Amino acid sequence: xxxEDVRQAVVDIIADIALDDDVNGINDEVALRDQLDxxxxxxxxxxxxxxxxxxxxxxQEDYPQLASMxxxxxxxxxKFQ
Amino acid sequence: xxxxxxxxxxxxxxxxxxxxxxxxxxxxxVCILEKHTISGGLNSxxxxxKRPFDVGLHAMTNFVPKGTKAAPMSKLLKQLRIPxxxxxxxxxxxxxxxxxxxxxxxxxxxxxxxSEIEKNFPDxxxxxxxxxxxxxxxxxxxLDNETVMAKDVVSHFIKNESxxxxxxxxxxxxxxxxxxxxxxxxxxxxxxxxxxxxxxRPKNGVRTVINLLLEKLENVGGEIHFRTEVAAIRTNHDxxxxxxxxxxxxxxxxxxxLSSMGYPETMNVLDGENNYSPRVxxxxxxxxxxxxxxxxxxxxxxxxxxxxxxxxxxxxRKPTEIYDxxxxxxxxxxxxxxxDYEDGWIRMTNMANYELWKELxxxxxxxxxxxxxxxxxxxxxxxxxxxxANILVKDTFSPTTIERYTGHFGGTVYGSPDxxxxxxxxxxxxxxxxxxxxxxxxxxxxxxxxxxxxxYGLMEN
Numbered sequence: 001x002x003x004e005d006v007r008q009a010v011v012d013i014i015a016d017i018a019l020d021d022d023v024n025g026i027n028d029e030v031a032l033r034d035q036l037d038x039x040x041x042x043x044x045x046x047x048x049x050x051x052x053x054x055x056x057x058x059x060q061e062d063y064p065q066l067a068s069m070x071x072x073x074x075x076x077x078x079k080f081q
Numbered sequence: 082x083x084x085x086x087x088x089x090x091x092x093x094x095x096x097x098x099x100x101x102x103x104x105x106x107x108x109x110x111v112c113i114l115e116k117h118t119i120s121g122g123l124n125s126x127x128x129x130x131k132r133p134f135d136v137g138l139h140a141m142t143n144f145v146p147k148g149t150k151a152a153p154m155s156k157l158l159k160q161l162r163i164p165x166x167x168x169x170x171x172x173x174x175x176x177x178x179x180x181x182x183x184x185x186x187x188x189x190x191x192x193x194x195x196s197e198i199e200k201n202f203p204d205x206x207x208x209x210x211x212x213x214x215x216x217x218x219x220x221x222x223x224l225d226n227e228t229v230m231a232k233d234v235v236s237h238f239i240k241n242e243s244x245x246x247x248x249x250x251x252x253x254x255x256x257x258x259x260x261x262x263x264x265x266x267x268x269x270x271x272x273x274x275x276x277x278x279x280x281x282r283p284k285n286g287v288r289t290v291i292n293l294l295l296e297k298l299e300n301v302g303g304e305i306h307f308r309t310e311v312a313a314i315r316t317n318h319d320x321x322x323x324x325x326x327x328x329x330x331x332x333x334x335x336x337x338x339l340s341s342m343g344y345p346e347t348m349n350v351l352d353g354e355n356n357y358s359p360r361v362x363x364x365x366x367x368x369x370x371x372x373x374x375x376x377x378x379x380x381x382x383x384x385x386x387x388x389x390x391x392x393x394x395x396x397x398r399k400p401t402e403i404y405d406x407x408x409x410x411x412x413x414x415x416x417x418x419x420x421d422y423e424d425g426w427i428r429m430t431n432m433a434n435y436e437l438w439k440e441l442x443x444x445x446x447x448x449x450x451x452x453x454x455x456x457x458x459x460x461x462x463x464x465x466x467x468x469x470a471n472i473l474v475k476d477t478f479s480p481t482t483i484e485r486y487t488g489h490f491g492g493t494v495y496g497s498p499d500x501x502x503x504x505x506x507x508x509x510x511x512x513x514x515x516x517x518x519x520x521x522x523x524x525x526x527x528x529x530x531x532x533x534x535x536x537y538g539l540m541e542n
Contacts, residue, residue: 019164020148020155037150041160044535048107060540 001080006073009080013049017042028069054080083332086110088538089325090530092341093305094122095523096515098294100339100530102161104538105303112335113303114327116310116488120295122341123487123494123516124523126288130474132372132424135286136486139386139412139428142255142274143524144172144189144281152278153524160531167293169284171418173385176280178247179464180390185247189279202244212238216277221269222520224503231268232261246395251275251388253397254410254430256521258362258495260398266502267519274522280385282417290523314338314511315352322510337538339504339530341515343489344497347506357507359499359517363399365480365492367433367450369457373425375470377413382465385416389460397432403449404433406456411464425470429457435480435491450477495521504533512537 001009007028014036015023021036032038043063050056056079058066065075088104090097093115104111119125124137145152147165158165175188183201187194199206212235220226232249239245249262252271257263263271283289298305310328317323325333340347344359377383390408412428414421431453441449454477462468480492489496496516504512512518512533520529 016162018159019162020159037148037155037159039151039156041156041532041535044540045160048539052107 001077003073003077006077006080007069009054010046010069010072010076013046013053014038017045017049026069028073031067032069032072033067050076056080083324083334084112086112086333086335088337088339088534089114089333089335090339090341090514091311091325091347092122092515093117093120093307094341094515095124095290095294095526096518096530097122097339097341098291098298098530099157099161099527100341100514100534100538101303101305102294102297102301103531103534105298105301106162107539109538111303112333113298113305114309114311114325114333115305115307116328117486118307120305121287121291124287125291125486126286129476130372132474133286133288134370134476135288135414135428136478138287138523139410139414139430140173140280140282140417141170141290141524142271142278142280142522144170144279153274153528154278157524157527157531161294161297161527163293163297168289169419170281171284173280173282174383174416174418176251176386176388177384178250178388178390180243180247180250180395181393183243183247186384187276189281191277194276198244202241205239205241205244208238208240209244216269216272219266219269221266221273223266226266226502229265231263231265234265235268243393246390250390250395250397251386251410253395254388254432256495257397258364258493258498258500258516260363261396264500267521270520270525271522274524282414282419282421284419285421286414287523294527311342311350313352314340314347314350314508316508320507320509322508336510338511339514339533339537340506340511341513341526341530343493343515344499344501344506344513344517345490346488347511347513347517349490351508351511355507359497361490362493362495362497363435363491364397364495365399365433365435365483366494367404367431367453367477367479369429369454370476371427371429371454371458371461371472372474373427373470374473376415376420376422376425377427377465378416379425380465380467380470382413383416385413387411387413387464389464400432400434402434403437404431404453406431406453406460408432409457409460411460424473427457427461429460431457433480433492435484438480438492446479446481450479453477453479504537
């Protein structure tokens with residue numbers, strides 16, 4: 001998958017979790033938590049959705065890798081292969 | 082026959098439904114065991130005289146406008162994937178705390194309460210603002226907060242005893258399992274949910290919430306088994322959960338069990354020796370519901386909820402008499418932004434003494450219920466000076482009614498004074514959700530189910 005595909009997969013997940021948030025204007029360099037109404041419960045959901053939809057496991061110690069869209073894509077792209 | 086699941090939830094109330102939805106959403110095989118034929122638990126509904134009656138909530142707390150970040154209501158809806166609009170919330174008009182010498186109004190706009198305090202207690206406004214700052218900065222949902230009595234903390238900020246009592250009054254009667262005081266974390270949860278966020282009502286009341294949850298649960302593949310009462314919870318020799326036996330003799334097995342029965346009630350069905358007996362709470366209530374041929378607003382009463390107290394001090398405790406007619410919470414369900422009803426409604430709640438109700442024989446029991454109802458009519462007339470409505474339908478429930486429907490020992494509504502904030506019990510794999518985990522109200526109980534399901538059902542494997 002290209003970086004763009006991985007990014008889209010994450011955006012799709014966030015859009016379903018944060019029903020009331022606008023996911024179109026996400027700045028990839030800025031922490032997701034600072035742009036959207038996401039807390040630790042929601043990050044758990046991102047992890048659970050990655051597992052459910054894409055069979056990707058994110059161990060708890062790697063949660064910080066999901067902080068921004070850029071770090072998400074960096075971390076997840078190899079796992080999507 | 083043995084039924085095997087990934088997780089079992091005991092009780093199809095708000096917390097149980099929310100917990101089961103979360104687990105089923107992530108492909109856990111989950112089943113709710115519910116002893117009654119309907120769901121809702123402490124918050125439910127019934128039909129009488131062709132009218133829709135609500136039990137439990139007077140109002141939903143934690144109102145926030147759509148899109149409010151980091152608020153309990155937003156978290157809850159997000160976790161359950163329920164769009165904000167689905168609840169069709171409408172806000173309260175305003176509410177009042179009425180004491181013999183003072184009256185304070187508040188609404189979902191904090192400015193009203195601030196101006197009322199400034200007007201009635203000008204010396205206290207600075208202290209109140211400092212208290213607000215402390216409350217805003219406090220993390221009330223941390224699972225490891227120490228237990229501190231709230232009145233000790235608040236009395237550093239509020240010196241006038243009447244004001245202190247008035248601030249506590251709605252918070253105690255809408256959520257305290259303890260008499261006359263509460264844990265400071267609990268106080269902050271209640272304070273934020275009532276004074277900083279506020280009261281609202283889903284369109285058509287509690288059934289809207291329950292139906293949404295049931296629909297969600299079905300969509301994600303969770304099961305509910307009604308008329309399935311837990312008779313025993315068994316452990317293996319390592320002290321971990323092994324199985325549940327129902328009254329009908331069926332066996333259910335799961336590595337994780339989330340119980341919303343209450344702490345003492347859960348421990349009571351636990352097989353074998355256990356060295357911990359949580360206390361049974363003392364606070365229980367009567368409620369009178371009257372249906373009128375006129376709406377309260379047509380008779381000049383526009384308040385949504387009145388917290389009424391006829392004593393200089395507010396006594397939140399088990400009364401020595403069968404019920405306390407000197408204080409009450411009076412709810413006018415018509416007085417929300419959207420009025421769901423054709424008729425006028427008044428719901429009135431009084432503190433009551435469980436043991437005194439329990440020992441009554443049937444004829445005396447009915448006579449006492451009649452007395453509670455008649456007192457509530459008298460109070461309605463006092464609160465609505467132009468009262469000239471006819472009563473169309475009346476209903477009264479007592480502590481023993483609550484006991485019968487909820488299974489809570491002592492007819493408690495807010496459960497045991499011994500909470501388990503992290504949900505843990507002496508049994509590995511058995512966790513508490515709902516009232517005795519300690520998050521209260523409808524929003525709180527759903528968040529309780531969600532957070533315990535996340536912690537013990539989703540994260541720990």
